[in-house]
Amino acid sequence: MKSFEQATSPSGDTLKDRTLERLQELILTGDLVPGSKLLETQVAAKLDVSRATLREAMIRLSEIGLLVNLPFRGSYIRKLDRLDLQEIYSFRTGLEKMAFQFCWDKRDLISQADLQMRNERLCQCISDNDAYGAIMAELHLHNWCYELSGHSLLLQSWERLKPNLQFYFSMHQKAHDRAGPLRESHDEYIRLAKGDSLDDMLLHLEHHMQQGLENTLSFLDTTS
Amino acid sequence: MKSFEQATSPSGDTLKDRTLERLQELILTGDLVPGSKLLETQVAAKLDVSRATLREAMIRLSEIGLLVNLPFRGSYIRKLDRLDLQEIYSFRTGLEKMAFQFCWDKRDLISQADLQMRNERLCQCISDNDAYGAIMAELHLHNWCYELSGHSLLLQSWERLKPNLQFYFSMHQKAHDRAGPLRESHDEYIRLAKGDSLDDMLLHLEHHMQQGLENTLSFLDTTS
DNA sequence: AAAATAAGAATTGTCGACAATTCATCAATT
DNA sequence: AATTGATGAATTGTCGACAATTCTTATTTT
Missing domain, CATH: 1.10.10.10 (Winged helix-like DNA-binding domain superfamily/Winged helix DNA-binding domain)
Incomplete structure (x- = not known):
């Protein structure tokens, strides 16, 4: 059965x-x-x-x-303070590093084209000034490695974490009406994700996430 | 408030x-x-x-x-098959590597003594041929790094994963009445956890977990 | 006046009953 | 004989009502 x-x-x-x-x-x-x-x-x-x-x-x-x-x-x-965000981001970094380790050897032309498409959708939203769409597109872009990893526990953990990010992004966007956490900073991410060096990708992830965190953290001083 | x-x-x-x-x-x-x-x-x-x-x-x-x-x-x-166990173990490995990265600089004499105690409790159970106690003691030993990390998301993930391990250990033990997945293989684990090289610890973790998995996997061919 | 106490209201936790869906059985059809 | 279809039983999903706990407010006590 x-x-x-x-x-x-x-x-x-x-x-x-x-x-x-x-x-x-x-x-x-x-x-x-x-x-x-x-x-x-x-x-x-x-x-x-x-x-x-x-x-x-x-x-x-x-x-x-x-x-x-x-x-x-x-x-x-839930109320998110600075510490919560740091936890979310550091955990997310660890998860995504795991995901890339697991998916690395599973990459092929189809999945790479898939990644490309997700990135283009993100860029499109950014061009259109569609903040909400961009948030969703970014999350969908980052979904790629988890799906490809074929690791259900990993994917599950990410799916659990994702709403928290979305939650914060929305809060953030509501507080400062221009979209904050987004940019074309994913070019390097995509390039390395398609590239040959897993170590470079993992290293970049730390940087990418750290930057994303700092980029968003700098606002959080509205309510204690 | x-x-x-x-x-x-x-x-x-x-x-x-x-x-x-x-x-x-x-x-x-x-x-x-x-x-x-x-x-x-x-x-x-x-x-x-x-x-x-x-x-x-x-x-x-x-x-x-x-x-x-x-x-x-x-x-x-839940029915656990070979693939599920591999997932659980690989995910566990990733989580525990994260935990050690986060807790590494927080180690002090008190926490090291704590770790020592947990190990001794495990050894005691093994000596007493207390299989169930040993399982719990081993999990409590591995809890150490998560608690020390002070990372609530990480701890939460581990707490969610732990029952699955416990579940399998019990199944395993019930199927082959002698305690399987345990031994004094934690000596090296403890030594490195107290030591100076995080890289060595992380490397050993891969090995430690892989061995634990193989040690338990070799039985799973009772029911398809 | 401040703190402690006690009634009452409001809210959450728990329960048993009904509705919707699936499962098991058996007859009808090809 | 195998497949399809209908009927009734069994099981899960959903609901409204009651019980236990907390919160509010008024009263008493020091």
């Missing part, structure tokens, strides 16, 4: 899953203010689902880290 | 959490056979909780990977 198909997209057709996505969207777009408390009855009514269903969705969001649940005291929208 | 205290031990005093722990224990001890289906009504009755409470616990176990949930079709106890 074939073992269970890992659902490539965990967004099933169950109401709980759709609720999860909608709530996540509400958080990511900033409709729900970081630090504020989520009243289950209220949110359930807003999303037109029962509390039980909402709670099942909230558990997953807590696991991801977008929500902080205190037993009997409620769930709060 | 102080931001939310990350609960150091997520095992809160809520029934859902206790249920999670008990169900996890049932899986880890092998009372529930891998691949078998979990009937919610049945398990809920067995644990003497409502189905809603059980379901909330099961969601978390699905996230960890001990359960596989198929919408409308049920939840199954």
